[in-house]
Amino acid sequence: MNTVIDTAKTKMKKSINHLIDDYATIRAGRANPAVLDKVKVDYYGAPTPINQLASVSTSEARVLVITPYDKSILKGIEKAIQASDVGINPQNDGQVIRLIFPQLTEDRRKEIVKDVRKMGEESKVHIRSIRRDAIEKIKAMKKNGDITEDDLKVGEDKIQKITDKSIKEIDDQIAAKEKEVMTV
Helix, strand or coil, rough: HHHHHHHHHHHHHHHHHHHHHHHHHHCCCCCCCHHHHEEEEECCCCCEEEHEEEEEEEEEEEEEEEEEECCCHHHHHHHHHHHHHCCCCCCCCCEEEECCCCCCHHHHHHHHHHHHHHHHHHHHHHHHHHHHHHHHHHHHHHHHCCHHHHHHHHHHHHHHHHHHHHHHHHHHHHHHHHHHHHHC
16 A cells, blocks of 8 residues: 555656646746757757757846857757747857847736646646545555555545645645746
């Protein structure tokens, strides 16, 4: 029974980490190197993340500077950014690429907050699905006679507590990201 609970706990933690990673790629009006995490550049035939080909830094609050280790890949990085869903036109000066993040409008901020909430809700649904699967496994163990009725209740309580804690953590992540997006 403990393996079922530990597995559920691990899966819930992965789900929360996935949400945090997704939130990191959301553009909130500030330059954040994480927006480039999913952008891959064709480097000698292999799709390679930008952070492995260049140093990515923030020179100002709304400017990302990408300095490639190999200047010959500059055009490739520029094309990959243009083809991605980052939504910012890169500026190439022959040495570095600059991404200037525009100030977000109030309407755009509200749209982003809706997306943040939707992503959070999807994570909560995933957490509840993990809870349901774990409880079904414990009930099957009870039915097979592997555990007692008391063990079943204890197991369900533990899983519910883990679920509640995970849902609260997701709510905290949603609130933090909403605050970040709405801060001008």
